[in-house]
Amino acid sequence: MPLEKAFIAIAAMAAVTVFTRAFPFIFFRNRKPPEALDFVRDYIPPAVMMILVLSSFKDIKWASSPFGIPELACAGLVAILHLWKRNAMISIVGGTAVYMILTRSGIL
Amino acid sequence: MFRKAFPYTIPVLLGYLAIGIAFGLLLKNAGYPWYLAPIMSILVYAGALQYLAVGLLAANVSIAEAAILALVVNARHMVYGLSLLEKYKGAGLRKPYLVFALTDETYALVTSTEPPAGLDRIGFYAAVSLLDQCYWVAGSAIGAIAGSFLPFDMKGLDFALTALFVVLLVEQLKSCRSWVPFALAAACSLGAWFIAGPRNMLLASVVSTVVLLVVFRKEIVRNAA
Numbered sequence A: 001m002p003l004e005k006a007f008i009a010i011a012a013m014a015a016v017t018v019f020t021r022a023f024p025f026i027f028f029r030n031r032k033p034p035e036a037l038d039f040v041r042d043y044i045p046p047a048v049m050m051i052l053v054l055s056s057f058k059d060i061k062w063a064s065s066p067f068g069i070p071e072l073a074c075a076g077l078v079a080i081l082h083l084w085k086r087n088a089m090i091s092i093v094g095g096t097a098v099y100m101i102l103t104r105s106g107i108l
Numbered sequence B: 001m002f003r004k005a006f007p008y009t010i011p012v013l014l015g016y017l018a019i020g021i022a023f024g025l026l027l028k029n030a031g032y033p034w035y036l037a038p039i040m041s042i043l044v045y046a047g048a049l050q051y052l053a054v055g056l057l058a059a060n061v062s063i064a065e066a067a068i069l070a071l072v073v074n075a076r077h078m079v080y081g082l083s084l085l086e087k088y089k090g091a092g093l094r095k096p097y098l099v100f101a102l103t104d105e106t107y108a109l110v111t112s113t114e115p116p117a118g119l120d121r122i123g124f125y126a127a128v129s130l131l132d133q134c135y136w137v138a139g140s141a142i143g144a145i146a147g148s149f150l151p152f153d154m155k156g157l158d159f160a161l162t163a164l165f166v167v168l169l170v171e172q173l174k175s176c177r178s179w180v181p182f183a184l185a186a187a188c189s190l191g192a193w194f195i196a197g198p199r200n201m202l203l204a205s206v207v208s209t210v211v212l213l214v215v216f217r218k219e220i221v222r223n224a225a
Helices: A003-027 A035-055 A069-085 A088-105 B002-029 B036-043 B047-058 B063-074 B077-084 B092-100 B104-112 B121-149 B159-175 B180-195 B198-215 B217-224
Strands: none
Touching: A003 B036, A003 B047, A003 B063, A003 B077, A003 B092, A035 B077, A035 B104, A035 B159, A035 B180, A035 B198, A035 B217, A069 A088, A069 B159, A088 B002, A088 B159, B002 B036, B002 B047, B002 B104, B002 B121, B002 B159, B036 B047, B036 B121, B047 B063, B063 B198, B077 B104, B092 B121, B104 B121, B104 B159, B180 B198, B180 B217, B198 B217
């Protein structure tokens, strides 16, 4: 699309994105969320974290080499490092470095 | 404040630079001037949507279609804020920005980290949010200006975001009293991947998980007690 129209499309997408993020804050500004949502609120972060981890694997090609092994192995490594050292930097940098080595070296 | 907040945002720095550069490069290669990438990252600031938008712009879709896709892709954010209503109460003038900047990664950081002792909570979360967006804007600008000349290969660096989510998941597993939300979320994610496909997986899993959490709330509370 031409640049002028692209600007309008970007403005529209920006407006919709702000709306989705602001929605609960505007909707529940002056009233308490219903009891059912009150409960869900506490369980959204744990559930979302699980969903974000799994959905970052969504584009892996499981049927062809290397069969998602680097992703699963390195995610496992991050979890083990984190349970062991409990230092987010060590877990993340360590896991990412091993991932980059595994996927570039052609070992798998 | 920014110096105190910075260490918490390093994983996002790595991930956002990597995928921001790739986004800037994509948009530039779609035939748009370089400055459109950082402008979009300042105004829209939603990673998954911006990747999708490159294709939408190139395909010259209608404004209405772009808006509807934005709604579908970002609908999960309508739920995220529920768990931040209390945390962001009394944020005053900083609240609009805190809410605007709630990407998946910033949401994950804000819900799982407590500011170091003695720091103003809202100021800390605002610093984390602003730093994260700076990384994203910088990444997309670099990608659009110099993406094709970069002397190093960023391939694999985006795994830092997966690693960040794994770390935060481990923290949630240690602190949450019930295993049910994790099992429900895992089952819904797998189901969403099979049924809705990779492209719609994120939205489908958030919606189905929230619905099931509401339906089974009594059983979950009993299980956690």
